[in-house]
Amino acid sequence: MFKPLSLAGFALAFSATASMAATNITWWHGMAGRNGEVINEVAKKFNDAQSACAITPVSKGTYEEALASGIAAFRAGEQPNILQVFDAGAATIINAPGAVIAAEDLITQAGYTFDREAFIEGVRYFYAAPDGKFVGMPFNSSAPIMYVNTEALEKAGVEAPKTWEDFETIAPKLKEAGYLPLVQSQLTWQFTENFFSRHNIQFATNNNGYDSVVDTKINMTDPNLVMMFTKLKAWADEGYFGYYGAGWNDNQKLFEDGKAAFWIGSSGSFGGLQKTAQKPFSATFLPYWGSIQGAGTNTFIGGAALFAMSGKPEAENKCTADFFQFLTSPEVQKFYHEATGYVAITKAAYELAKSEGYYKEKPAAEVGIQQLMLKSGDWSKGYRLGFYPQIREIMEREYGRIFAGETTVEEALKTIETEANELLARFAKTAG
Amino acid sequence: MKRVQFSSPFLPYLFIAPQMAIIFVFFYWPSVQAIQSSFFLEDPFGFGSTFVGLSNYADALGSAQYQAIARFTVVFTALVTFLSLGIGMLLAVKADAVLKGSSTYKTLLIWVYAIAPPVAGLMGMMFFDQHIGPLVKFAALFGWDMKVGLNYYDTAFAMIAVSVWKQIPYNFIFILSGLQSIPVSVREAAAIDCRSGVRRFWTMTLPLLAPTAFFLLIINMTYALFDTFGVIDVMVKDKAANNPITLVYKVYMDGFRGNDLGGSSAQSVILMIVVFVLTIFQFRFIERRVHYN
Numbered sequence: 001m002f003k004p005l006s007l008a009g010f011a012l013a014f015s016a017t018a019s020m021a022a023t024n025i026t027w028w029h030g031m032a033g034r035n036g037e038v039i040n041e042v043a044k045k046f047n048d049a050q051s052a053c054a055i056t057p058v059s060k061g062t063y064e065e066a067l068a069s070g071i072a073a074f075r076a077g078e079q080p081n082i083l084q085v086f087d088a089g090a091a092t093i094i095n096a097p098g099a100v101i102a103a104e105d106l107i108t109q110a111g112y113t114f115d116r117e118a119f120i121e122g123v124r125y126f127y128a129a130p131d132g133k134f135v136g137m138p139f140n141s142s143a144p145i146m147y148v149n150t151e152a153l154e155k156a157g158v159e160a161p162k163t164w165e166d167f168e169t170i171a172p173k174l175k176e177a178g179y180l181p182l183v184q185s186q187l188t189w190q191f192t193e194n195f196f197s198r199h200n201i202q203f204a205t206n207n208n209g210y211d212s213v214v215d216t217k218i219n220m221t222d223p224n225l226v227m228m229f230t231k232l233k234a235w236a237d238e239g240y241f242g243y244y245g246a247g248w249n250d251n252q253k254l255f256e257d258g259k260a261a262f263w264i265g266s267s268g269s270f271g272g273l274q275k276t277a278q279k280p281f282s283a284t285f286l287p288y289w290g291s292i293q294g295a296g297t298n299t300f301i302g303g304a305a306l307f308a309m310s311g312k313p314e315a316e317n318k319c320t321a322d323f324f325q326f327l328t329s330p331e332v333q334k335f336y337h338e339a340t341g342y343v344a345i346t347k348a349a350y351e352l353a354k355s356e357g358y359y360k361e362k363p364a365a366e367v368g369i370q371q372l373m374l375k376s377g378d379w380s381k382g383y384r385l386g387f388y389p390q391i392r393e394i395m396e397r398e399y400g401r402i403f404a405g406e407t408t409v410e411e412a413l414k415t416i417e418t419e420a421n422e423l424l425a426r427f428a429k430t431a432g
Numbered sequence: 433m434k435r436v437q438f439s440s441p442f443l444p445y446l447f448i449a450p451q452m453a454i455i456f457v458f459f460y461w462p463s464v465q466a467i468q469s470s471f472f473l474e475d476p477f478g479f480g481s482t483f484v485g486l487s488n489y490a491d492a493l494g495s496a497q498y499q500a501i502a503r504f505t506v507v508f509t510a511l512v513t514f515l516s517l518g519i520g521m522l523l524a525v526k527a528d529a530v531l532k533g534s535s536t537y538k539t540l541l542i543w544v545y546a547i548a549p550p551v552a553g554l555m556g557m558m559f560f561d562q563h564i565g566p567l568v569k570f571a572a573l574f575g576w577d578m579k580v581g582l583n584y585y586d587t588a589f590a591m592i593a594v595s596v597w598k599q600i601p602y603n604f605i606f607i608l609s610g611l612q613s614i615p616v617s618v619r620e621a622a623a624i625d626c627r628s629g630v631r632r633f634w635t636m637t638l639p640l641l642a643p644t645a646f647f648l649l650i651i652n653m654t655y656a657l658f659d660t661f662g663v664i665d666v667m668v669k670d671k672a673a674n675n676p677i678t679l680v681y682k683v684y685m686d687g688f689r690g691n692d693l694g695g696s697s698a699q700s701v702i703l704m705i706v707v708f709v710l711t712i713f714q715f716r717f718i719e720r721r722v723h724y725n
Contacts (some may be wrong), residue, residue, distance in 0.1 A: 003523075063637045066687045070690060075478040090610070092691055096477040210580055246564055246673035392691035393672060400674030404583055413617035426491075426692070429482060 008145060022054040025081040025319045028073075029057060029305070030066030034271065035140070038339045045335075046326050053084075053319035063304060064389065065233075069093065070309070074099060079309040080322045084139060086304040087189075090127055093307055094135050095213060095431045096385060100307045101317065102129065103137040103324060110321030114187045118328075122298050122372025123345045125381035129307040132208045137324050138306030140342040142268035142366040143299050144190040148282045152179045153260035160262070163221075163290040164231070167262075171240040174261045182241045183255055184264035185248045187300055187399045188392045190286070191264075193383060195228055198288045198378030199295040204424075209384040213428045216385065220417035221410075224292055229409045233402055242401040246396040266302060267368025270341030283364035285371050292409075298374035300382035334358075343369040386427025391420045437689055462705065470698035476691040488698035496681070497701075503655070505678040508592065508628035512656035516595045517648060520603025521641075525633060527604075528611045538608065545601035549659075553666040557592030561665075581668070583642040591667050595660045603648055611637065642722040657707070679703055 031039055037403050044056045061067040063086035069085040071092075085093050093099055107114045107143040116124060116132060122143065125137030148160045156177040161167040166180070174181040184190050196203040201224060203209075206216045219225075235241035242260065244250040255263035258279035263285060265273070273281065288295040306327075308320045326332060333349030336342065338358060350369055353359065356389045385391060398412035407415075439442050447458070470488055474481035492498050527537050559567045560580040562618050571578040579592045614637065622636045638645070668675045672685060681704065687696030 068688045068691070071476045089691075090475055096475055096479060098479060099477045192556065243582070245579075246671035247581060247669040247677075250562055250581060250669075312576070387690055387692060390692065393685060393690075396671055396673035398674070400582065404579075404674060406584070406674070426695075429484075430692075430694075431474050 022052055023315045024054050024056065025316050025323070027055055027057045027082040027084075027306075028060050028070055028080040028368075029084040030063040031084070031140070032059060032061070034367065035340055037240055041339070042114040042327070042332065042336060045332065046323055049326065050322070051155075051261075053095065053322055055319070055323055057285060064102045065087070068113075074309065074311075077311070079311065081309060081312055081316055083307050083309055084304050084325070085136065086340045087126065087302050087382075087391055090136065090305070091182070091209065091386045091388055091427075092214075092386045093426065094127070094129075095383065095427075098310055100135065101310050102135045103306070103308060104306050104320045105316060106325055108362055111355075112316050112325055114168065116202055118346050118348065119364065120343075120345060120347055120350065120373055121376055122368065123301045123343075123373075126300050130207070136346045137305045138303075139327070140268065140303040140336075140340065141301040141345050141372075142262055142266040142303045143301065143371045144186075144194050144286050145267050145283050145367045145371060146264050146286055147255060147263045147269070147273065147364070149255065149258060149261045149263075149279055150282055151180070151279050155179075156261070160284045162285070164228075164287050165290050167287055168231075171235065171238075176237055179261040180239070180242045180254060180259055181263045182235065183244070183251045183260045185251045185266075187246075191228060191232070192225070192395060194286065194299045194302075195225060195381070196222075197299045197380040198286055198380050198395070199224060199292045200297040201358055202379050203383050204385060208379060208382065209386075209424075210381075213338060213386055213424075213431045216424050217319065217390070218385065218417055218420045219422065220413045220420065224289070224400050225366045226413060228289070229391075229399075229402060229413065233409060238383060262265055267365075267371075268315055268340060268342045270362075270365055270368075271339070272341070276346060281364070283367040285367065285374075294377065297377040297380040298347055300380060301343075301372065321415070327331055338365075341365065343372060385420075386425040386431060390423055391416075394419045394423075396410060445680045465702075468544070469475050469693055470701045471694075475693045476693065481694075484694070486696060488624065488694045489702070491695060492577055492699050492702065501677060501679055504588070507679055508588070508595075508660075508676070509653060511592050511658040512595045512599070512660065513593050513649065513652040515592070515597035516655075517603055517645070518646075520600045520647075521607050523600065524604050524607035524611060525637070528608060534550070541604050542601050544597070545605065549598060549662050550666065552598045556597065556663070557666050560590040560594075562614045574598075581673075584674060584676055587667065591660070591664060591676065593658040594667065595656065598663065599652060599655055603652070606644055606648055607641065610641045614640050641696060644721060645716075646722045650711070653710065654707070657703075660690050 005343050014098065020391055027040055027043065029036075036315075043055045047054050050262055058080070060069045063084075065395045066083065067085055067089045070079065070085070070335040104114050114134070118308050119138065119146060124281055125132070125136040128134050146160070151162060151173060156170070156173040156179070158170040158173050161170060171181040191202065202224060204216055204218045206207070206212045206214075209216045232241055236243055242251070242254060244254070252263060254275070255265075256276045256278060270283070286299060306324070308317065309429075328346055330346065330348040330352045331344055333344045334353050337344040337349065337353060344353060394416050396418050398407065401407045402412050452544045454495055471483060471485060472481040473484045475489070502585070526536065527541060530537050547555075560578070561567050562568065562579060562581060565580070568580070580603065593672045600646050618636070618640075626632050626635070641725050657678070660678065661680055664677060664681050672681070675686070679699065683696050683699045683703065686692045686699065690696070
């Protein structure tokens with residue numbers, strides 16, 4: 001009993017002296033479970049690879065909690081060096097001038113060269129300034145893709161759909177074969193934000209909110225979006241689509257149990273799904289409407305990015321830059337991609353995984369990245385809207401009411417537009 | 433009676449200081465901060481704030497959504513308070529009357545109180561789960577297609593059921609000890625005068641229980657207003673969507689998830705005022721009818 005203890009004590013003392021010489025930086029994140037463990041592994045790899053810097057990752061709960069703690073800490077002057085902020089919170093942090101140092105500036109100031117072109121198309125804009133400068137460093141990036149129950153397809157004798165029109169023709173056959181044809185997990189991300197992206201339709205004025213916060217208006221009453229939700233509701237009534245509330249897992253469960261034929265999930269679900277799915281599955285792109293002109297463009301990234309908080313000493317900023325540099329190296333990206341299912345964000349990492357035959361073994365792992373690399377359009381780069389977490393809550397509420405039969409699609413989308421525009425105007429006042 | 437005198441006039445203040453310090457740090461200071469920021473529109477990171485007067489209050493009170501949540505909160509609080517007090521009292525009176533194996537009954541009823549609130553909430557959630565919940569399957573036997581998380585009223589039902597269930601043992605313990613403090617002689621005299629147990633309860637037991645019941649009324653109302661936060665959070669799984677929520681959950685959503693500090697502060701001040709008014713009302717009008725001796 002004494003030996004391991006004293007050994008541990010020795011190791012502790014040793015690592016303490018080692019990190020005393022090094023510059024310490026902290027990294028607050030909102031990941032839990034397996035994804036949280038992988039973050040610790042990434043940090044350990046960084047600490048082992050060099051001795052000048054030591055990074056300590058700290059889990060702050062969920063994405064929302066991580067952002068709230070980061071904000072509270074910043075106000076108290078106790079901010080971490082690196083804060084992970086999720087997609088919907090991006091506008092909050094990017095619109096706060098002086099809260100963060102742009103990742104690109106940080107990296108170039110540390111003496112590295114920064115090549116935007118090294119990143120794959122779909123991740124380049126979402127966390128960037130209007131001129132393309134990277135403000136946040138994309139980290140865990142995912143795309144909404146369609147998972148396919150291969151057994152269901154065989155039984156019904158159909159192929160996975162490319163478009164929603166295809167889906168409409170095969171849905172009755174799947175239903176006849178005893179399956180629920182379609183489930184999804186997040187109507188806001190998958191059927192709203194990425195609907196605009198996949199069909200190359202403008203989501204909000206002011207260049208989807210990127211150019212300015214002043215007088216930004218959301219385009220929720222777009223006739224195409226009305227059509228999408230009218231169809232979803234009709235499919236739900238006919239038994240082609242199942243809606244089980246706004247919770248992610250309540251909807252995913254039907255696919256895991258093999259009861260649903262298609263599930264719109266996240267490319268980041270891949271790792272978990274391999275363990276929980278009871279039937280063999282594959283994956284394909286998020287379908288689009290062939291009838292909409294110019295549809296079929298790429299989706300933008302979901303997930304989160306890392307932001308370098310301002311107000312830190314030069315030496316620590318250098319370490320943060322080192323860490324960002326380390327994080328985007330092909331080997332680390334490939335490790336993270338394979339361990340979690342989040343997409344590789346650089347072309348080099350993607351090529352590396354490909355050359356090693358990873359996608360031959362697991363073709364479903366490649367779908368997300370391929371979807372992000374599809375041709376992009378003017379409106380497929382994402383959005384930047386303030387108070388967006390609250391706007392999502394309004395959407396969730398109204399979408400729930402549509403499927404509970406408490407309101408009509410037109411009513412619901414109109415309500416969302418009105419309330420969202422009020423919030424956007426309010427945000428413009430706080431940021432202005 | 434012996435009067436206690438302090439040798440120095442400052443000594444009593446010294447003794448009360450630790451308690452006051454805690455109240456100051458955890459109640460007065462945050463309250464003042466909340467009142468202050470409720471008049472401002474503020475950028476979350478604290479770079480700038482604009483004085484907006486009462487517009488945060490007007491925005492909250494004028495929103496149809498806020499009014500709907502307030503209405504639900506009233507109904508929810510009334511139902512949870514009434515049901516948890518009523519059922520707790522019924523069980524206590526019945527357990528008090530049991531002669532054989534009474535300690536077993538009492539222990540079994542109190543037991544639930546030992547379960548940590550989040551665990552209780554989680555258990556309740558499992559019972560009402562859309563896919564595996566036994567209570568959902570049971571309801572289906574009667575043709576009730578219960579969809580907790582999807583249907584507003586079904587979720588409300590489940591929230592109330594879990595909140596009440598969690599609070600019953602608390603009321604049970606207090607009412608039971610209240611019952612046991614009623615002297616045996618009084619009970620026996622009542623039993624001789626009146627054969628009807630129900631009438632004895634209304635005319636003798638309940639008035640003697642009034643101090644306990646009044647205390648529990650206040651506790652249960654604050655429980656329903658504030659402490660059910662955990663149950664609601666577990667129940668809606670972090671996504672309120674079209675499910676019912678209470679005012680305190682709305683404060684959390686806007687403040688901590690939405691980072692709208694001004695709006696959320698205004699809402700919490702409104703809640704503070706509600707509790708303040710409610711407490712004054714209870715002490716002035718209900719407590720008058722309560723006899724302590």
